[in-house]
Amino acid sequence: MNNFIFQNTTKLVFGKGQIAKLKDLIPTEKKIMLTFGGGSVKRNGIYEQVTAALKGHNFIEFWGIEPNPTVETLRKAIAEGKEKGIDFLLAVGGGSVLDGTKLVAAGICYDGDAWDIVLKGQADDSIPFGSVMTLPATGSEMNTTGVISRQETQEKYGFNNRYPEFSILDPEATYSLPAKQVANGLADVYVHIMEQYMTTPGQSRVMDRWAEGLLLTIHEIAPKIKENQHDYDTMADFMLSATMALNDFIRMGITQDWATHMIGHEITALHGIDHGASLAIVLNGTLKELKEQKRGKLLQYAERIFNITQGGEDERIEKALTKTEEFFRSLGLATRLSEVGIGDDTINAIAEKFNKSGVAYGENRNVTGDVAKAILLQVK
Amino acid sequence: MNNFIFQNTTKLVFGKGQIAKLKDLIPTEKKIMLTFGGGSVKRNGIYEQVTAALKGHNFIEFWGIEPNPTVETLRKAIAEGKEKGIDFLLAVGGGSVLDGTKLVAAGICYDGDAWDIVLKGQADDSIPFGSVMTLPATGSEMNTTGVISRQETQEKYGFNNRYPEFSILDPEATYSLPAKQVANGLADVYVHIMEQYMTTPGQSRVMDRWAEGLLLTIHEIAPKIKENQHDYDTMADFMLSATMALNDFIRMGITQDWATHMIGHEITALHGIDHGASLAIVLNGTLKELKEQKRGKLLQYAERIFNITQGGEDERIEKALTKTEEFFRSLGLATRLSEVGIGDDTINAIAEKFNKSGVAYGENRNVTGDVAKAILLQVK
Numbered sequence: 001m002n003n004f005i006f007q008n009t010t011k012l013v014f015g016k017g018q019i020a021k022l023k024d025l026i027p028t029e030k031k032i033m034l035t036f037g038g039g040s041v042k043r044n045g046i047y048e049q050v051t052a053a054l055k056g057h058n059f060i061e062f063w064g065i066e067p068n069p070t071v072e073t074l075r076k077a078i079a080e081g082k083e084k085g086i087d088f089l090l091a092v093g094g095g096s097v098l099d100g101t102k103l104v105a106a107g108i109c110y111d112g113d114a115w116d117i118v119l120k121g122q123a124d125d126s127i128p129f130g131s132v133m134t135l136p137a138t139g140s141e142m143n144t145t146g147v148i149s150r151q152e153t154q155e156k157y158g159f160n161n162r163y164p165e166f167s168i169l170d171p172e173a174t175y176s177l178p179a180k181q182v183a184n185g186l187a188d189v190y191v192h193i194m195e196q197y198m199t200t201p202g203q204s205r206v207m208d209r210w211a212e213g214l215l216l217t218i219h220e221i222a223p224k225i226k227e228n229q230h231d232y233d234t235m236a237d238f239m240l241s242a243t244m245a246l247n248d249f250i251r252m253g254i255t256q257d258w259a260t261h262m263i264g265h266e267i268t269a270l271h272g273i274d275h276g277a278s279l280a281i282v283l284n285g286t287l288k289e290l291k292e293q294k295r296g297k298l299l300q301y302a303e304r305i306f307n308i309t310q311g312g313e314d315e316r317i318e319k320a321l322t323k324t325e326e327f328f329r330s331l332g333l334a335t336r337l338s339e340v341g342i343g344d345d346t347i348n349a350i351a352e353k354f355n356k357s358g359v360a361y362g363e364n365r366n367v368t369g370d371v372a373k374a375i376l377l378q379v380k
Numbered sequence: 381m382n383n384f385i386f387q388n389t390t391k392l393v394f395g396k397g398q399i400a401k402l403k404d405l406i407p408t409e410k411k412i413m414l415t416f417g418g419g420s421v422k423r424n425g426i427y428e429q430v431t432a433a434l435k436g437h438n439f440i441e442f443w444g445i446e447p448n449p450t451v452e453t454l455r456k457a458i459a460e461g462k463e464k465g466i467d468f469l470l471a472v473g474g475g476s477v478l479d480g481t482k483l484v485a486a487g488i489c490y491d492g493d494a495w496d497i498v499l500k501g502q503a504d505d506s507i508p509f510g511s512v513m514t515l516p517a518t519g520s521e522m523n524t525t526g527v528i529s530r531q532e533t534q535e536k537y538g539f540n541n542r543y544p545e546f547s548i549l550d551p552e553a554t555y556s557l558p559a560k561q562v563a564n565g566l567a568d569v570y571v572h573i574m575e576q577y578m579t580t581p582g583q584s585r586v587m588d589r590w591a592e593g594l595l596l597t598i599h600e601i602a603p604k605i606k607e608n609q610h611d612y613d614t615m616a617d618f619m620l621s622a623t624m625a626l627n628d629f630i631r632m633g634i635t636q637d638w639a640t641h642m643i644g645h646e647i648t649a650l651h652g653i654d655h656g657a658s659l660a661i662v663l664n665g666t667l668k669e670l671k672e673q674k675r676g677k678l679l680q681y682a683e684r685i686f687n688i689t690q691g692g693e694d695e696r697i698e699k700a701l702t703k704t705e706e707f708f709r710s711l712g713l714a715t716r717l718s719e720v721g722i723g724d725d726t727i728n729a730i731a732e733k734f735n736k737s738g739v740a741y742g743e744n745r746n747v748t749g750d751v752a753k754a755i756l757l758q759v760k
Binding site for chain 1: 382386387398616629
């Protein structure tokens, strides 16, 4: 096990009716900006619950943070926040709203252009922020990361700010999510876990078991959610899995991959494909292309997640790869680039960009542009 | 899943050579009291590492916090802390040292007798404290609880303070632990997990999987530790399991039991039996006596921990109970009261005390004195 430092300070406020707690979670002297996406929270009653809970607080509203939030939109929120002396942000929506809000929180404390913060990768300063999370997917509600897009240049990168002060998660908020968002969310959560799990075996038994516990949970709940999106306990497990998948709890003292995400971000930046949907394609390519490097962990994954114990090593790995692809297809997601209209041009553009940057990804830092190309060709 | 609020602020500093980080973890302006047990940290080099790291800091030393720390000893530390204006405590040792330190930290801020704080169950105020943990067992390094004994009255109760500011866990510190402490520690960790897991099934798939992941880890590492107490990765998993077993991570939104601990505390208070050793006996009685109440979870435990899937329900449960008792015996621990010289007198005394208190324990609050007696008779 590698040395590590772990400290996650976010207060998780989880359950039915918990949005009412907002009243006591934000001091009344704060000048709050509520940040929102496109308006679904007005249709599912969340907006009403939030504004009712904040009666007597001083708040303004900023609408229109889009999926894959863009710095172009966030600059407007930052300008308004600076002008009005905002000193607390409350993101109400999915991971994109919160990711964007993390940049707004840092941008309000920064004199230059907010894109500088994204490129630097770490905010130096930030006003505090919290969230009411309506979509289980990104884990943004309990981590420091935000992923921001820049339309002008078709770029998409992650950066780090501080942890949210609190995040309120009410599973009932997920009842009205469109099926596509649920599928994307499940894929996103699954790949988050895999990015931390599917590396080298034997680093930490505890971390392995916890990652496997989340993977098994996702496999168990995915078909149940498809059947009935209103079962409280199932949706609660979906929300809890999403948060636990990316809040540092399953990556203590171990190496991580994240090549699938880096490639997926490029696909989203170039083609506007949903984040979860991009991962559902790329992960299969990563596992196939890096089969030898990940052999030990793939065999463990085959046994512990799919109960595949018969046959030779290669056969067991092939079965596990098939089962993985079948899982994404069961969500209704594409697993081949051709299905979403992506061909050689994009593959070559991504390879070139990676090669040009000189950075390589993955647990062994060997996913160069050429390897990224090979990964994408596996799922062409 | 029940509603819950989770926030654990402790900074976990984990790994080889991390004790040197103390230098930056405690501000130099603090007046520190280091708290110790009986002196093993002088033999294994930890004391030297700690004092070297704190060179330039202002600290005094308090020695002699015993296993099952007593308020009688802690009162002395509190008096000295008040007199010398101590405003930071650093516990160096096992869970008992840290448990006691949590009471010292609260006692320094309290005008009356420290036993009041224990009886009240929650400290109103406290100076901050951290730990260098040398013994994986209690989880005290990342939770708010301390368990304190009072010799004068043969009482032993838990109370809550705040979370430690930080805890440093260096697996190498465990290499020199006496075999008995390792066995007690493994038993303690196992029962902590069981107290949160072995209740009603179907509350949270995630929490079930994570508790099971820790149980499987303990089963896997226990024989390896017996063979070789100097394997870094194995001892790291032992330390990490102990912390994760009792830091609120596996009890989000679920009911808990803790009857085994309440009965175990009485046995320790009356007979001075080691805490872990008392639990290794009582748990078997709890599972046997409450078999019907815990039927669903026992069947899940049988399948997921011991791979017992053949036979009728009662048969599978019996096999799991046998396997559980065998596990504690494999640690070299007793699993019957008669083996440690405890008979009817003590059983009746505990039953009477529980009945008199009018409080009942367990997830269904039905472990009265009579039920506690039945539990103990199961393991007579």
